[in-house]
Every structure is written in C-alpha cells, then in structure tokens.
Amino acid sequence: MSSIGTGYDLSVTTFSPDGRVFQIEYAAKAVDNSGTVIGIRCKDGIVMGVEKLIASKMMLPGSNRRIHSVNRHSGMAVAGLAADGRQIVARAKSEATNYQSVYGEPIPVKELAERVASYVHLCTLYWWLRPFGCGIILGGYDRDGPQLYMVEPSGISYRYFGAAIGKGKQAAKTEIEKLKLSEMTCREGVIEVAKIIYKVHDEAKDKAFELEMSWVCDESKQQHQKVPGDLLEEAKAAARTALEEMDAD
Amino acid sequence: MNFMASKQPENSLLGPESDSQRTLYPYVTGTSVVALKYKDGILMAADMGGSYGSTLRYKNVERMKAIGKHSLLGASGEISDFQEILRYLDELILYDNMWDDGNSLGPKEVHNYLTRVMYNRRNKFNPLWNSLVLGGIKNGQKYLGTVSMIGVNFEDNHVATGFGNHLARPILRQEWHENLSFEDGVRLLEKCMRVLLYRDRSAINKLQIAKITEEGMTISQPYSLKTYWEFSAFENPTQGAVGSW
Numbered sequence: 001m002s003s004i005g006t007g008y009d010l011s012v013t014t015f016s017p018d019g020r021v022f023q024i025e026y027a028a029k030a031v032d033n034s035g036t037v038i039g040i041r042c043k044d045g046i047v048m049g050v051e052k053l054i055a056s057k058m059m060l061p062g063s064n065r066r067i068h069s070v071n072r073h074s075g076m077a078v079a080g081l082a083a084d085g086r087q088i089v090a091r092a093k094s095e096a097t098n099y100q101s102v103y104g105e106p107i108p109v110k111e112l113a114e115r116v117a118s119y120v121h122l123c124t125l126y127w128w129l130r131p132f133g134c135g136i137i138l139g140g141y142d143r144d145g146p147q148l149y150m151v152e153p154s155g156i157s158y159r160y161f162g163a164a165i166g167k168g169k170q171a172a173k174t175e176i177e178k179l180k181l182s183e184m185t186c187r188e189g190v191i192e193v194a195k196i197i198y199k200v201h202d203e204a205k206d207k208a209f210e211l212e213m214s215w216v217c218d219e220s221k222q223q224h225q226k227v228p229g230d231l232l233e234e235a236k237a238a239a240r241t242a243l244e245e246m247d248a249d
Numbered sequence: 250m251n252f253m254a255s256k257q258p259e260n261s262l263l264g265p266e267s268d269s270q271r272t273l274y275p276y277v278t279g280t281s282v283v284a285l286k287y288k289d290g291i292l293m294a295a296d297m298g299g300s301y302g303s304t305l306r307y308k309n310v311e312r313m314k315a316i317g318k319h320s321l322l323g324a325s326g327e328i329s330d331f332q333e334i335l336r337y338l339d340e341l342i343l344y345d346n347m348w349d350d351g352n353s354l355g356p357k358e359v360h361n362y363l364t365r366v367m368y369n370r371r372n373k374f375n376p377l378w379n380s381l382v383l384g385g386i387k388n389g390q391k392y393l394g395t396v397s398m399i400g401v402n403f404e405d406n407h408v409a410t411g412f413g414n415h416l417a418r419p420i421l422r423q424e425w426h427e428n429l430s431f432e433d434g435v436r437l438l439e440k441c442m443r444v445l446l447y448r449d450r451s452a453i454n455k456l457q458i459a460k461i462t463e464e465g466m467t468i469s470q471p472y473s474l475k476t477y478w479e480f481s482a483f484e485n486p487t488q489g490a491v492g493s494w
Contacts, residue, residue: 069347093347097340214349226349 030133045217046139074140109140121155168200194235281413291384320385356385368400
C-alpha cells in the first residue's frame with residue numbers, strides 16, 4: 001500500500017493529515033528491500049539467520065557480518081542499511097557495558113531491547129536527524145530464559161516467538177507459524193531456519209546469497225556465537241535437499 | 250556547572266585536579282606474588298592476605314585471576330586498584346569475544362595493554378598501586394611477564410613482586426631449569442613461599458597455587474605450608490636479655 005506523501009513527507013517532524021509520519025514509513029521500506037532476517041525462540045534458546053545477498057563475486061565468504069554479539073549472552077541481526085545497523089550495534093554494546101558496570105550483572109534482554117528501541121526512536125524526533133533505515137532482531141538469554149525482540153525503524157519493540165524482516169518476511173512468517181517452537185531444540189531450530197531462508201530466497205531476482213546464522217542456547221553455554229561450522233553445513237545441506245524435493249513436485 | 254569545584258591555592262603547582270584525585274598511598278595491600286614457567290605452562294603462587302597497614306586484616310583475598318582463555322594475572326599492592334584493573338581487563342576481553350572470529354587475546358597482548366595502562370597512569374601522577382604478574386600460554390608459546398606501578402615491564406622465566414624479588418628470585422635463579430615437571434614446579438614455589446612466610450611480616454600462612462596450560466586455568470584450594478619453629482634460638486628467646494618483658 002504505497003501512497004505519496006506530497007508535502008507531508010519532507011521531514012520526520014511533520015505529521016500527515018491522517019496521522020502518519022511518512023519519513024518513518026519510508027525508512028521501513030529500506031528494511032523491506034534488504035535480505036531476509038529471521039529469528040526464532042526455541043525451548044532452550046534463540047536462533048537467528050540472515051540471507052546475505054552477495055553484491056559481488058569478489059567478496060570473501062564470512063566477511064560483512066550481519067549478526068553481531070552485543071554482550072556475552074545476546075546478539076543482534078540487522079536488516080536494512082548496514083551502516084546504520086553498525087551504529088545501533090555500537091550503541092547497544094555501549095549500553096550493555098554501561099549497565100554491567102553500574103549494576104554488576106549482564107544487562108537483561110528486556111532492558112537492552114528497551115534501550116535500543118529508545119535510541120532508534122530518538123532519531124525520529126528531530127528534523128536534523130534521519131530515522132535509522134534498519135530493522136533489528138535481538139535475541140538473548142538471561143535469567144528469565146531465552147527472549148527474542150524485534151525493533152522497527154519507528155522505535156517500536158515487541159517480544160516475539162518468531163520474527164522476520166526484509167524481502168521475504170511475509171513468506172518467512174507463514175513458514176515460522178507452521179513450526180512447533182515450544183518443542184524444538186536449538187539444534188533442530190538451526191536446520192529449520194536454514195530451510196526457511198533457502199525457501200524464501202528469490203532465485204529470479206537475486207542470484208547468490210550467503211547464509212549467516214547464530215544462536216544463544218544451553219548448548220552454547222548461554223553465550224551468543226556463530227553456529228558451529230559443522231552444524232551450519234548440515235543445515236545448508238538439509239535446506240538444499242528440502243528445496244530440491246519441493247522443486248521435484 | 251560544578252558547584253562544588255575543588256579549591257586550589259593560587260600558588261599551587263598541581264594540574265587541574267586537586268590532590269584528593271590522586272593515589273598518594275595504598276590502604277589494603279597484598280604481598281608478594283611468585284611465578285615460574287614449567288613444562289606445560291605457568292605456575293603462580295600468592296597468599297590470600299590483605300593487610301591494612303601492619304594489621305593482617307583480610308585473610309580471604311584472591312590475588313590471582315584468569316584473564317580470557319590464555320592468561321593468568323596475579324597482583325600485589327593495593328587491592329582496590331587490582332579490582333579496577335580486573336574491570337578494565339573484563340571489558341577488554343568482552344570486546345575481544347564479541348568479534349566472534351576465532352581469535353583471542355594472548356598473554357603477550359594483555360601484558361602490553363597492562364603496561365600501557367600502568368605507564369600512562371604513572372605519567373599523570375595517579376598510579377594504580379600494584380605490581381602485576383601476567384603469565385599464560387597460547388599456541389604452545391609460554392609467556393611470563395611483570396609490570397610495576399611505574400610502568401617498568403619485562404618478561405622472564407621466573408618473576409616475583411615485592412619481597413619475592415629479594416627472597417624468592419635468588420632461590421629460583423639457583424634451582425629453576427627448563428621443562429620443570431608440575432610436581433617440581435610446585436615444590437620450588439612452595440620453597441619460595443615458605444621463605445617468604447618466615448621472613449615477610451605481611452605474609453600469611455594461607456596460599457593458593459594457580460596453573461595455566463593450553464587446557465585452561467586451575468587454581469588450588471587455599472592451603473597452608475608446614476613450618477618449623479623448634480630452632481634452639483627460638484626457645485626462651487628473652488633469656489639473658491636485660492629489661493625485656
């Protein structure tokens with residue numbers, strides 16, 4: 001549903017007559033144009049996956065990380081303008097370190113999500129700042145268990161069982177809803193996320209992509225880290241087989 | 250907008266900060282740390298005492314801590330400054346971990362970082378009042394170094410702080426050799442710690458020995474050394490002394 005703002009969309013400090021701030025909606029479009037990012041909450045942790053669209057064959061695989069650790073126990077996957085995302089990650093790291101040095105314990109995921117959301121929202125309040133053009137999926141494991149949050153460019157943040165942003169978000173959300181997350185372990189979750197990303201990847205529009213995944217779970221000792229190499233390969237293989245089976249039908 | 254700005258007399262030669270911002274003397278201090286390289290890594294020993302001047306006030310102070318995966322830090326001197334150093338290192342190791350790229354800071358890098366911190370603080374006349382011992386092993390390379398509160402740093406096969414330099418190192422110079430076994434290393438450290446216990450008034454008889462190898466760091470439970478006091482000179486020490494009580 002695209003509508004032209006015509007005059008009410010020149011600044012983030014202007015409301016339109018029907019109560020919308022167009023600049024924020026345009027920022028959300030930047031997110032919708034980037035590769036899909038998925039996060040799911042399994043019974044023992046969080047799994048996040050990113051469909052990294054490769055701009056050039058010259059790029060080294062494993063570079064251009066889209067998932068960043070914010071503290072030992074949490075991480076963020078970013079969709080949208082990558083440079084904007086780096087800024088938000090830097091801020092989140094700083095908030096986490098500050099909380100730890102003041103309160104003596106790792107920042108609860110809920111608190112971190114609130115602070116990130118506040119920061120993103122801040123940049124929608126002044127005419128001399130532009131909104132961040134990225135959506136963030138934040139996953140972490142604290143003493144209340146594993147939690148998954150999503151922050152949009154408007155500064156809204158909600159807690160989710162499963163979330164998807166980017167190009168294939170509608171298709172991805174449908175797939176996630178089919179999964180029984182509360183009975184799944186993270187090991188199984190990794191395979192499922194890989195399958196979904198391979199499935200929603202549009203072969204026609206974008207040629208190559210690299211799959212990047214991370215997890216925080218009991219198996220990783222509640223530390224946020226890249227999914228181990230062998231499990232990642234297993235997931236990719238399972239995803240490719242699932243695709244072939246689908247194509248064969 | 251500082252309503253409680255510190256007043257300095259006009260003829261003060263101090264910089265912008267007043268004296269109360271600088272460390273002038275230490276309050277709660279730990280005594281010697283002794284460490285040596287052995288076959289599989291580094292062995293380090295320190296007692297668990299925190300002295301408040303001449304009072305042996307705290308008897309459960311852990312003066313050796315693991316730093317990251319590859320290093321072990323022991324400190325003598327002001328305990329609160331040691332805790333502050335641990336906070337700096339915590340942040341350093343955290344940021345190192347967040348890269349998540351398979352690399353990690355080794356003992357040489359941590360030692361260099363500590364040297365920079367200590368030297369820069371000394372240049373501002375606001376030192377962290379510690380003598381640090383940093384040992385570790387990474388990819389088979391053993392490393393053992395020390396930094397003092399004025400930023401003097403070096404590495405060697407065996408190091409000590411404080412009284413350890415005077416009492417323990419001569420023993421180590423005689424008896425240390427390459428590829429000590431774990432048992433021999435511990436025996437050698439205990440020999441040094443026993444001399445320190447007899448002769449250093451701020452030493453207490455409750456020590457820990459920590460080891461760091463490729464597998465990681467382990468620290469022993471606190472234990473005490475056997476001592477011998479039955480020397481004849483200690484029997485009836487005041488006999489023949491005039492005017493003593």
